Amino acid sequence: MNDLEHVRLKKMHQLKAAGEEPFPRRVSRSHYTSEAIEAFLAASEGEVVEVSVAGRLRSIRKMGKITFAHIEDAKGRLQLFFRANDVGTDQLKLFNETFDLGDFILAQGGMFKTRSGEITLRVAGFKMLAKAIAPLPAAKEEIIDGERVVHAAFANPEARYRQRYADLAVNPQVREIFRSRARIIRALREFLDQRDFIEVETPILQPIYGGAAARPFVTHHNQLHQDLYLRISFELYLKRLLVGGFERVYEIGRDFRNEGVSFKHNPEFTQLEFYMAYADYRGIMDIAEQLVAYTAEKAAGSKVIQYQGHTIDLSPPWRRLELRSAINEYAKIDIADYATADSLRKAMIAQGNEPSQSSTRGKLIDSLISNYVEPSCIQPTFLYDYPRDISPLAKSKPDDLNTVERFEGFIGGMEICNAFTELNDPFDQEQRFKEMARDYTPEDEERHPTDEDYLRAMRYGMPPNGGFGLGVDRLVMLLCDCKTIREVILFPHLRSKED
RNA sequence: GGGCCGUUAGCUCAAUUGGCAGAGCAGGUGCCUUUUAAGCACUUGGUUACGGGUUCGAUUCCUGUACGGCCCA
Incomplete structure (x- = not known):
């Protein structure tokens, strides 16, 4: 003391x-x-x-x-x-x-x-x-021409995040971010509720993880003598509900990914996923842009927002770019010319990239998106038609089995959402799990383990459907003009430190 | 994981070539009956993140650790 x-x-x-x-x-x-x-x-x-x-x-x-x-x-x-x-x-x-x-x-x-x-x-x-x-971390304020000017404001980022209570107590603009966040989540619910979706809650502790390419956190149930994973996505459980007869379901909740921390990554983050029977990825695209525009209007008061110095218009329709032509435009590589991982890797090296030696073709394409396309997508943009091997739960294109009906949405240079025409063919799905087992090393924790129960569910019959996932924290960043995800998470993850 | 930068009073920040560690606000003691960053006078407060090293002497130079920030993977 x-x-x-x-x-x-x-x-x-x-x-x-x-x-x-x-x-x-x-x-x-x-x-x-x-x-x-x-x-x-x-x-x-x-x-x-x-x-x-x-x-x-x-x-x-x-x-x-x-x-x-x-x-x-x-x-x-x-x-x-x-x-x-x-x-x-x-x-x-x-x-x-x-x-x-x-x-x-x-x-x-x-x-x-x-x-x-x-x-x-x-x-x-x-x-x-x-x-x-x-x-409290003392600050003094004065009003100059109606503007609040704060002197010696509590600003040290580490101290602010570790002692968020003090940050909130002395920085009203920080409280306002979390009021906006609540409005945003309320608007997302309103939009889906109005369209006959029902909100559900599925397990956070899962015996088999899946639904995304990510490393999980592992925990253990003592009495059951069973390892459990904190979910990396809700996907496989929500789609089981379509088998059960719900046509439109959604969940807003926490996902956990055992990966690095950055300005747009926190180990636990908030995700919205919805699944809609009888929709395909084109239909989901229309709904996605409406959902985001509606939320912006409701929570921020306008479909036109300011983000890090950019004026961004979220009004539908958004720009739609085939993934192949987007990569060709921004990375100057036509992925159609390189059918194998090796040939694509050589082309990338020839352009001065340093791609990983062990990556699949899909992962190489993913890195081209992250490095070349994503930063250029300031105005809302959908990229569509993705490689099969990084999309094991998406249905392939009818005329091209190596490409799937999938899109991702980008705004402000950030990936915001991900969606596809969901794979509902149990035989094709089983094949995909086998391909994952073949193409990914056992140590690669991004490999989806085969989920037999999920396959059984699908064999009972899953209606054709489209699914959608949205990074809620990133949407809040956009609508509140925050540069880092830590500003929109009340208690962001930091390393432990003894006081 | 790598590179660069940072960590000084409760908060925000200074400190010359390596030479007694300072300011504003907050705090304390007074004065003050319409102020609003109130004002005036006086004043307390420091293991300079932590551990080694170089030096007569280290906030400053070297090195290790911890935590953070930015950039890259």
């Missing part, structure tokens, strides 16, 4: 000695701060508006026998005016000596307007609601 905390602890004891409880149980608040101001504005001349408000002390200005302060609650800020004539000399002294920035307090009295024009609460009575022992 540092000196500042010792001082506050002493004040807490001083409060107790004066008969005040530093952490009382019950609070009687009548108004949010914003409501108190509205009530004052709505009142007629001379009418006294009595309120009691609760919040955290964010500024204190002591001026002898009067003190000004601001409290902040969920709806805004309100200035408090303490005057010896109103609260009594002893009470003012108690406030000045034992109340600090960061304390939660209740204040009651009548509303009025100060000489400088600020609508303010003339405090008649007040009490401590929760004493803050640790000082």
Whole structure:
């Protein structure tokens, strides 16, 4: 405990000695701060508006026998005016000596307007609601031409993420990101609910992982003596539900991938997946662009957004590019000319790339997308028709068995979504699992293990359907103009560190 | 995994060639009855992330570790 905390602890004891409880149980608040101001504005001349408000002390200005302060609650800020004539000399002294920035307090009295024009609460009575022992990272603010200017704001990224509670407490714009995030998720649900989708919950602990190319986290059930995986996607469970007779299902939840951390990757992240019977990837494309545009409109107020200096128009229809021509355009390689991994690798090396020696053709193509195409897709773009070997759950094109009916959506240079005409042929699916076993080394954890139960489900009959996955965190990044995923996840993953 | 950069008071940041580690805010003691980054005076606060090394002397130079940031894979 540092000196500042010792001082506050002493004040807490001083409060107790004066008969005040530093952490009382019950609070009687009548108004949010914003409501108190509205009530004052709505009142007629001379009418006294009595309120009691609760919040955290964010500024204190002591001026002898009067003190000004601001409290902040969920709806805004309100200035408090303490005057010896109103609260009594002893009470003012108690406030000045034992109340600090960061304390939660209740204040009651009548509303009025100060000489400088600020609508303010003339405090008649007040009490401590929760004493803050640790000082919040102090920042001072001023309003210049209506703009809030913060001085010495709490800005150290590591400290902000490790102590997100302090970050949220002192940085209102951070709280606003998470309000937007909630609006975005609400809009996604609304859109799907309006179209007869039902929301479901499927297992997070899975005996066999699948549905994406990713390394899983492994855990263990002690009593069952069984290893379990934290899901890397919801796909295989949601499609089992189509077998069960639900035609439109979706889930919003957490996926876990045991991979690197970057500005757009967190080990746990939020995913939306939906599956729709009797739709193919073309139909899903139409819905995907509508879903994102609807969400932007609902949560950000417009289909046109600003992202990292770019103006991005999310209005449908989005640009649609065949994957082959996109790679040809941005990487200057026509993948149709290179039917094998080896020939494609040589072509990539000839252009100065350093592709991995063990990669399949599909993985090489994937790296061309990431390196050349993705960064160029600032305006919303669908790339469609992907290589078979990196898409083991997608149905192939009728005229080209090595290409599947799959698309990915890119916005702001980031992959946002992924979808395909889902494979519903149990024999073809079994073949795909075998191909994975053949083409991927056993150590390659991106290899899908064969899921026999999933194959059994498919043998009962799965309606033709289209499926869709959306990175919710990345959508929030776009709509909130955040450069890193850590800004949109409340408690992003950081290495452990002893304080 | 690799490269570069960073870590100094509660917060935001300084510190000349290697020579007593500073400021603003916050905190403390006073003055102050309409302030709002209130003001004025005085003032407390540091194992310079951690461990080695070079040196008469290290925040500064070298090295290792931890954590973070940016870029690359």
